[in-house]
Amino acid sequence: MGDGKAVPVRIDAGTAIILREAYHKIEASFRGNHYGLYDYARAVAGKFAQVDTFYIGFLQGTSRVRYPYGYEDGKYDDPATHNFGPNGPTAWLLRNRQTYRFAYDNGAVLQGGVPCGDVTKRSADAVIVPMFRTGKDDSEQLFGMMSMQTYQGGVYDDNAVRAFEWLTGMVARVLSREAEDREALRLLPAGEDTPNLLTSDHVMEYLSNRIALLRGIADEAMAEPEAEKEPIRGHLARLVRTAEQTQSELIEMMLDADEGPERRFGSLTRAQQGVAVLLVQGLDNDALAAELGISLNTVKSHLGTILKKYELDNRSQVADDVRKYLAR
Numbered sequence: 001m002g003d004g005k006a007v008p009v010r011i012d013a014g015t016a017i018i019l020r021e022a023y024h025k026i027e028a029s030f031r032g033n034h035y036g037l038y039d040y041a042r043a044v045a046g047k048f049a050q051v052d053t054f055y056i057g058f059l060q061g062t063s064r065v066r067y068p069y070g071y072e073d074g075k076y077d078d079p080a081t082h083n084f085g086p087n088g089p090t091a092w093l094l095r096n097r098q099t100y101r102f103a104y105d106n107g108a109v110l111q112g113g114v115p116c117g118d119v120t121k122r123s124a125d126a127v128i129v130p131m132f133r134t135g136k137d138d139s140e141q142l143f144g145m146m147s148m149q150t151y152q153g154g155v156y157d158d159n160a161v162r163a164f165e166w167l168t169g170m171v172a173r174v175l176s177r178e179a180e181d182r183e184a185l186r187l188l189p190a191g192e193d194t195p196n197l198l199t200s201d202h203v204m205e206y207l208s209n210r211i212a213l214l215r216g217i218a219d220e221a222m223a224e225p226e227a228e229k230e231p232i233r234g235h236l237a238r239l240v241r242t243a244e245q246t247q248s249e250l251i252e253m254m255l256d257a258d259e260g261p262e263r264r265f266g267s268l269t270r271a272q273q274g275v276a277v278l279l280v281q282g283l284d285n286d287a288l289a290a291e292l293g294i295s296l297n298t299v300k301s302h303l304g305t306i307l308k309k310y311e312l313d314n315r316s317q318v319a320d321d322v323r324k325y326l327a328r
Contacts, residue, residue, distance in 0.1 A: 009162050009163075009165075009166050010158075010159075010162060011159050011162050011163050011166075012159055014048075015048045015159060015163045018044065018047045018048055018163075019044070019163060019166055019167065022040070022041075022044045022167065022170070023170060025040065026040065026041075026170060026171075026174060030174065031174065031177075031178070032178070034068065034069075034175075035068075035069065037171060037174060038056050038068070038069035038171070039069070039071075041056075041146065041167055041168075041170075041171050042054040042069075042071050042148075044167055045148050045163075045164055045167060048159070048160055048163050049148060049150075049155065049156060049160040049163070049164065050150045050152065050155050051071075051148045051149075051150065052072070052073055052123070052149060052150045052151050053070075053071065053072050053073070053123060053147075053148070053149040053150070054070065054071040054072075054146075054147065054148050054149070055067050055069065055070040055071070055077070055146075055147050056068065056069045056070075056144065056145070056146050056147075056171070057090070057144055057145050057147075058143060058144040059090070059142065059143055059144060063083050063084060064081060064082070064083050064084070065081070065082055065083075065084055065090055065145075066079070066080075066081045067079055067080045067081070067082070082114045084113065084114070085112070085113070087109070087112035087113070088109065088110075088112045088113025088114065089109055089110060089112075089113045089128050089145070089147075090113065090145070092109045093128065093130045093142060093145055094142060097130060097140075097142060098130070099127060099128065099129045099130070099161065099165055100126075100127070100128040100129075101126070101127055101156065101161060102123070102124070102125045102126040102127070102149075102156070103125075103156075107122075107123065107124075107126065110123060110126050110128075110149075121151055122151075123149040123150065123151060124150065124151055124152055124153035124154075124155075125149065125150050125152065125153055125154060125155045125156050126147060126148070126149040126150075126156075127147065127148055127149075127156050127160070127161050127164050128145055128146075128147040129145060129146050129147070129164055129165050129168035129169075130142050130144075130145050130168075131143055131144035131145060131146065131168060131169075131171070131172035131175070132172060133172065133175075133176040133179065134176070143172075144172070144175075145168075146164075146167075146168040146171060148164060204250050204253060207250055208247050208250045211243050211246050211247050211250070212243070212247060214239075214243055215239075215240055215243035215244060215247070218236050218239045218240045218243065219240060221236050222236045222237070222240070260321070261321050261322070261324040261325035262325055264309065264310050264321060264325075265321075265322060265325045267309050268306060268309060271302060272302050272305060272306055272309075274292055275288060275292065275299065275302045275303065275306065276306055276318060276322045277322065277326070278291055278292070279315050279318055279319040279322060280319050280322050280323050280326065282319070285299050285300065285303070303315065306318055
């Protein structure tokens, strides 16, 4: 490895064909579609290995993992969030920074964590692969994991494990490129931290659009001849009505959402808004004056007025409030 050349993945020819097809499909179809990406990755894994349980998890904070996608015995498993302890798979991945295999300890680490899928069964073989991305200091940071498990023992040979590692790396790279794009947005004026700041408007708008899609599917189903029969028609009608009601309630909930950041920013003059936007970037008074081409006294005057209008104590609080407005 001293010559810097990449080492080919040692998998059989049939598996390589599957992964090459997966590469082109993922590159073409799943940017921004995370559910589709996870679902497709699970289907690809099922082509080269037996997969009874499958999940993807992401680290949040120092002790929490969020699982946006899980699959158990042919059915979608509800998303979940768990705090992990010192003896389970997540802690093992953080310590060892490599793939975990059931064969390493006959599943002791696997059983030391929170069970996934059907808790009445125990997996007899498992592979859990860590996901890494490059941090700001160029170090490799573990940010998630992808796992396949089965209720039959001795299923995952070296070929299956290497293929699953490659597939997990592909998923990680797609997610990392999206993160890099968000980082690029932060380089724009007042862009620092705003792309990841989720607001109530973002959540409500997303939910409303997805519920509208579900309502549309139910409407289409009601137009089918088979839907004339009861109780199918009754079930579909209740689904449509519930979707309509939920959309209406979401819009009203948006009315109750905090409109303070927009109202407060709108109360500023154009000159004061210019100062407020630059506060998000953490500029001091001298830098503000130089950036805006105004005197230091004028900057101080604008800041005093902004603090009064915002009824806040310091510039950091104003910056946080303006950041919320810019992220809408």
